[in-house]
Amino acid sequence: AFEELMATKLRELETLQATLKQQELDEAQKSQTLAESEELMDATKAQLEADEKFFDQTKAACQVKASEWSERTRLRTMELQGVNKAIEILSSPDAMKTFTNATTTFVQLSALTHHHTANQGRNVYKKLSGLARRFHDLSLAELAAKVKAGGHFDKVIISIDTMMEVLRAEEQSDIEH
Secondary structure, X not given: OHHHHHHHHHHHHHHHHHHHHHHXXXXXXXXXXXXXXXXXXXXXHHHHHHHHHHHHHHHHHHHHHHHHHHHHXXXXXXXXXXXXXXHHHHXXXXXXXXXXXXXXXXXXXXXXXHHHHHHHHHHHHHHHHHHHHHHOOHHXXXXXXXXXXXXXXXXXXXXXXXXXXXXXHHHHHHHHO
């Protein structure tokens, strides 16, 4: 009976030792899983922080671009309104009548008057070329060159119309992008 009791107790001891070993193994695996999960969580938090920082920077950049675009659109609209008003004034019946009368009733009184007109042309050329340099505007430079070459007013109107077409095309391009 003692030997049977000892054999039973030895089997129980072996079973308990095997169970203990299994539990220690399970605990080690759980500890490893916990450590890996904590490492993954730390990496995810760091990535989240970097993503939030990037989002904030992108959001700020987008706000700046939106305000720049708004200002650019406003200025373009004002520019187009000004050009349209100029065309309206220059193509009004009163203006056409004035232009027609001016070309049909012009009488040169003396050579001095002609010289004075040439000075005015040079003054217009100087002003236009100065504005072209100041604003780095090739269209104004072209207009100044036409004035210097002694172009007629019709050529100036055609140049303004061409500039309007270019501005409208640029505006449409800006809207599409």
